Amino acid sequence: MGDSSAQYIHTVQHLIEECIIFNMSQEECMEALSKYANIQPIITSTVWKELEKENKEFFEAYKKRREERSSIQLEMTRQRIHNMMLDASSKDSNDK
Numbered sequence: 180m181g182d183s184s185a186q187y188i189h190t191v192q193h194l195i196e197e198c199i200i201f202n203m204s205q206e207e208c209m210e211a212l213s214k215y216a217n218i219q220p221i222i223t224s225t226v227w228k229e230l231e232k233e234n235k236e237f238f239e240a241y242k243k244r245r246e247e248r249s250s251i252q253l254e255m256t257r258q259r260i261h262n263m264m265l266d267a268s269s270k271d272s273n274d275k
Contacts (some may be wrong), residue, residue: 191218202245230247 194216198208205227209220231238 188226191222192230194218195223195227195230199241202248205243 191212194198194212195208198211202209205224206225212218212221213225
């Protein structure tokens, strides 16, 4: 592999690490790098998968944290909707 190819892969790896800092999924990262860095999704996917192989424990923990955050956000959204419905219901009762 030539120096320019190795540098390109290193750049993609660095950008993936930046996506991870922002808690992005692999799909979100692929989309972002495609849109903002003009990197083909297949390249991002391939480099991501190699990083997963090399850092198995990290990625397992990362996916678990993302799932936990997603569950918390979903519950918070449900609670907000519930509260909005209660507020709307109480306003309707007061208007009558």
